Amino acid sequence: MMITLGIESSCDETSVAILRGGAVLSSVTHSQGEHALYGGVVPEVASRAHLEKIDGLARRAMDGCGITPEKINLIAVTDSPGLAGALLVGVSFALGMHTAYGIPVTGVNHLEGHICSLFIDRGDDIKPPFLVLLASGGHTAIYKYVSSGNCALLGRTVDDAAGEAFDKVGKLLGFRYPAGRMIEAEAAKFAEESTQGKREKINFPVARFSSPEKSLCFSFSGLKTAVKNFISANSENYINDNRPAVCEAFQRTVVRSLADNLEEAANLTGIKTVAVAGGVACNGYLRGELKRRFGADNVIVPPPSLCTDNGAMIAMAGYMMYESNRLRFPKMDPGRGI
Numbered sequence: 001m002m003i004t005l006g007i008e009s010s011c012d013e014t015s016v017a018i019l020r021g022g023a024v025l026s027s028v029t030h031s032q033g034e035h036a037l038y039g040g041v042v043p044e045v046a047s048r049a050h051l052e053k054i055d056g057l058a059r060r061a062m063d064g065c066g067i068t069p070e071k072i073n074l075i076a077v078t079d080s081p082g083l084a085g086a087l088l089v090g091v092s093f094a095l096g097m098h099t100a101y102g103i104p105v106t107g108v109n110h111l112e113g114h115i116c117s118l119f120i121d122r123g124d125d126i127k128p129p130f131l132v133l134l135a136s137g138g139h140t141a142i143y144k145y146v147s148s149g150n151c152a153l154l155g156r157t158v159d160d161a162a163g164e165a166f167d168k169v170g171k172l173l174g175f176r177y178p179a180g181r182m183i184e185a186e187a188a189k190f191a192e193e194s195t196q197g198k199r200e201k202i203n204f205p206v207a208r209f210s211s212p213e214k215s216l217c218f219s220f221s222g223l224k225t226a227v228k229n230f231i232s233a234n235s236e237n238y239i240n241d242n243r244p245a246v247c248e249a250f251q252r253t254v255v256r257s258l259a260d261n262l263e264e265a266a267n268l269t270g271i272k273t274v275a276v277a278g279g280v281a282c283n284g285y286l287r288g289e290l291k292r293r294f295g296a297d298n299v300i301v302p303p304p305s306l307c308t309d310n311g312a313m314i315a316m317a318g319y320m321m322y323e324s325n326r327l328r329f330p331k332m333d334p335g336r337g338i
């Protein structure tokens with residue numbers, strides 16, 4: 001069975017994983033804490049941190065499952081899209097192993113990697129076609145997945161990504177970067193408070209596009225501004241007291257936008273199975289809402305560790321590219337989508 005080593009370094013996670021076929025043998029990830037100081041990812045800081053960690057992570061991934069370089073059949077590395085200097089670290093490391101050990105190497109598109117995370121450790125129990133909502137810190141889009149290499153973009157954000165909106169609103173409310181998980185936890189407190197009859201719901205508006213060609217697109221920058229205006233229109237004491245209500249309202253609004261568009265995509269395409277991928281797919285409220293709307297059996301959700309950036313999804317994408325004859329030499333292309 002094919003052994004694939006996957007390398008991810010496109011943003012602020014350095015991650016290396018080893019797969020046998022579509023099953024994870026080992027996976028190690030280092031999330032860069034440095035960026036919390038600045039409230040967002042600083043590209044130069046990211047590149048240096050990747051460079052410091054990647055060698056040790058690759059060693060740990062191999063030691064963790066007793067695989068030596070000679071046993072690796074394919075190296076898969078993210079080469080697009082992402083931060084140029086950050087991608088360069090992973091690609092250079094992959095090319096170093098390729099040259100030193102003669103192991104075949106393929107470049108992988110990061111977004112395809114997120115989508116392929118759906119297939120990890122699941123054997124054949126996922127049957128395309130299905131719709132994928134990819135919602136991360138850098139991207140938010142809906143795709144129609146038909147087969148490896150056949151994936152159509154149906155709609156995407158015209159401004160901020162959903163995760164970016166969580167992070168920016170988190171910053172306004174005083175949370176550390178990345179703020180998605182903390183906003184979710186804070187929003188959950190609101191449910192407790194409101195059952196005790198203590199709190200009223202806040203409502204924020206969400207953008208919808210009326211033109212048919214943009215009906216599946218998203219826009220989150222207006223929502224961020226609405227939260228910002230709400231914060232400046234109220235006293236510091238009020239906001240401190242009502243932070244869970246603000247988080248709940250913001251999260252509910254983002255999730256409604258994501259779920260509405262996914263539901264519309266399902267109506268337009270007639271496809272009833274939906275999947276979520278990317279960091280925002282960790283969000284329990286989003287998962288619950290999709291299960292409520294589409295039925296639990298029709299929603300595919302990877303475990304949280306496979307939603308945020310990881311090397312296993314890149315290895316899986318590389319393995320699936322191999323199976324469909326689509327291997328390609330890495331080519332740095334920081335801006336390329338799918």
Ligand code: KG4
Pocket residue numbers: 011135136137138139162163164166167178179180181184278279280281282283284307308309
């Ligand atoms: O996929 P990912 O690790 O990196 C990118 O490719 O961007 O996604 C990171 C994003 C961050 O914006 C983070 O705030 C968000 O995913 N995120 C969440 C949750 N966990 C992570 N957003 C909402 N709720 C969560 N539980």
Ligand code: ZN
Pocket residue numbers: 110114136137278279308309
């Ligand atoms: Zn990502």
